[in-house]
Amino acid sequence: xxxxxxxxxxxxxxxxxxxxxxxxxxxxxxxxxxxxxxxxxxxxxxxxxxxxxxxxxxxxxxxxxxxxxxxxxxxxxxxxxxxxxxxxxxxxxxxxxxxxxxxxxxxxxxxxxxxxxxxxxxxxxxxxxxxxxxxxxxxxxxxxxxxxxxxxxxxxxxxxxxxxxxxxxxxxxxxxxxxxxxxxxxxxxxxxxxxxxxxxxxxxxxxxxxxxxxxxxxxxxxxxxxxxxxxxxxxxxxxxxxxxxxxxxxxxxxxxxxxxxxxxxxxxxxxxxxxxxxxxxxxxxxxxxxxxxxxxxxxxxxxxxxxxx
Numbered sequence: 001x002x003x004x005x006x007x008x009x010x011x012x013x014x015x016x017x018x019x020x021x022x023x024x025x026x027x028x029x030x031x032x033x034x035x036x037x038x039x040x041x042x043x044x045x046x047x048x049x050x051x052x053x054x055x056x057x058x059x060x061x062x063x064x065x066x067x068x069x070x071x072x073x074x075x076x077x078x079x080x081x082x083x084x085x086x087x088x089x090x091x092x093x094x095x096x097x098x099x100x101x102x103x104x105x106x107x108x109x110x111x112x113x114x115x116x117x118x119x120x121x122x123x124x125x126x127x128x129x130x131x132x133x134x135x136x137x138x139x140x141x142x143x144x145x146x147x148x149x150x151x152x153x154x155x156x157x158x159x160x161x162x163x164x165x166x167x168x169x170x171x172x173x174x175x176x177x178x179x180x181x182x183x184x185x186x187x188x189x190x191x192x193x194x195x196x197x198x199x200x201x202x203x204x205x206x207x208x209x210x211x212x213x214x215x216x217x218x219x220x221x222x223x224x225x226x227x228x229x230x231x232x233x234x235x236x237x238x239x240x241x242x243x244x245x246x247x248x249x250x251x252x253x254x255x256x257x258x259x260x261x262x263x264x265x266x267x268x269x270x271x272x273x274x275x276x277x278x279x280x281x282x283x284x285x286x287x288x289x290x291x292x293x294x295x296x297x298x299x300x301x302x303x304x305x306x307x308x309x
Contacts, residue, residue: 012150016086019157020068023113024048026160034109041163042173045114053101057294059259060097062117064184065089066148066156070110071103074143076246081145088152090117090189092196092203093142093210095245096255115156119196121181126197129185140195140203140243146188155180202240205230209241213253217260218280221253253280258294261287265299266306272299 027048030037037046049070060074071084074097083089084103104110155176162173185193195203208230213221226249227237241249257279264275276287276299292298297305 015150015153019153020111022157022160023111042160047112049101049104049110050106051104055098055100057098060091060095062119063091064115066113068111069108072099072101074099079141079246081143083145086148088148090144090192092192093207094214095142096259123197125182125185142244144189144192149187152183203244206241206244217256221249223249258291265303
């Protein structure tokens with residue numbers, strides 16, 4: 001038995017090392033010594049950092065994130081998870097998060113890959129999947145941390161190999177992408193995805209609520225109306241929304257507004273007041289105060305720094 005466990009551990013380590021080498025090679029070929037890179041052939045994002053980072057606010061959309069080397073912390077204002085080498089995250093809902101890299105060096109840079117989830121594909125596969133055998137988890141948070149399944153690691157390695165050539169990218173990569181989604185539904189991340197895909201679950205109802213907030217970002221939220229539209233009482237809605245997202249509906253909207261405004265400031269020449277009004281603020285002064293509180297810099301300073309870079 002001990003020999004078998006040792007053999008399995010060694011086999012898993014070999015699979016992880018192969019995937020790490022593949023990701024490092026792709027980043028080297030793209031000339032990305034450090035930072036994030038969108039790999040268009042695979043539709044994934046690849047990351048490499050040689051030093052730890054400060055806290056960074058961003059938006060996660062439904063995704064799978066594999067940490068191949070190093071470690072990071074990620075979470076909401078009320079929940080934080082630490083994920084290290086050999087572990088993976090599933091994010092089931094669009095979520096404003098705060099993250100920072102906590103383990104990275106020149107010799108062993110933080111390296112990770114982000115694989116976007118196709119929710120329509122997951123839904124099409126779910127009827128063939130048996131319910132998770134484990135007892136339902138009491139933790140409804142929309143970020144789930146697990147050790148990475150070695151078969152999932154191997155499928156991802158094949159996927160990147162298939163994406164290198166046009167023929168295999170067209171013929172084989174979609175099949176392997178389907179396999180990756182299927183393995184998520186039957187593997188260690190099964191519970192969180194099954195909760196999301198079950199039509200009448202709290203997770204699926206909160207997903208509808210978050211989608212409505214995103215689609216009408218500049219409009220004021222009436223919690224009672226939103227709860228009624230998804231078929232929940234006010235108290236149940238508020239409790240479940242915070243359990244799933246780690247924040248309240250109003251704070252969720254505020255975080256998304258500020259993150260959208262930051263992107264607009266960096267990518268457009270619109271006046272700061274115009275950016276503020278476009279995301280739903282009625283007061284430029286209030287926008288500047290809340291922006292500075294979240295990002296540590298005033299909107300004007302943030303835009304100037306981005307222009308300097």
